[in-house]
Amino acid sequence: MEPEEDDDLCRLVCGDAASDGRQVQVWVNMNGILILPAGTIPHGPLDPGGNPRFQRATVTSARAVRLAKQHAGRWIPYASLTTLRLRRPGLVRRRWSATAVERDGASTPMSWKGTRPHALLLWGYVVARRGLDGVDGLP
Numbered sequence: 001m002e003p004e005e006d007d008d009l010c011r012l013v014c015g016d017a018a019s020d021g022r023q024v025q026v027w028v029n030m031n032g033i034l035i036l037p038a039g040t041i042p043h044g045p046l047d048p049g050g051n052p053r054f055q056r057a058t059v060t061s062a063r064a065v066r067l068a069k070q071h072a073g074r075w076i077p078y079a080s081l082t083t084l085r086l087r088r089p090g091l092v093r094r095r096w097s098a099t100a101v102e103r104d105g106a107s108t109p110m111s112w113k114g115t116r117p118h119a120l121l122l123w124g125y126v127v128a129r130r131g132l133d134g135v136d137g138l139p
Contacts, residue, residue: 017035036068
């Protein structure tokens with residue numbers, strides 16, 4: 001059995017995702033989703049086995065807000081999230097896609113080429129904090 005996870009411990013969903021036409025990295029922790037330009041938080045290559053557990057960074061909510069402002073990124077606290085739509089990769093593009101919709105109507109699209117564990121990581125964090133009714137699409 002693993003020890004309980006620190007709320008500020010972020011895990012990398014994807015280091016080379018795309019959002020609004022930009023290359024970004026997507027991180028999640030128990031407080032929210034952090035989307036930053038690619039290369040903002042240094043990380044090693046993703047585990048070839050597709051296990052995102054090894055790519056971690058400690059990011060408090062205050063630091064996430066600062067990083068998002070400083071690097072023109074997005075910090076989406078789960079409290080502001082109304083839905084997350086997650087779509088499996090198609091046969092041609094082989095990319096996962098997700099759209100986070102906030103209470104103020106702002107939506108943030110994300111897409112990445114990756115493995116099922118990385119999509120489950122994003123979905124799992126949102127389910128853990130927002131409940132099943134806040135997520136459309138099960139990877």
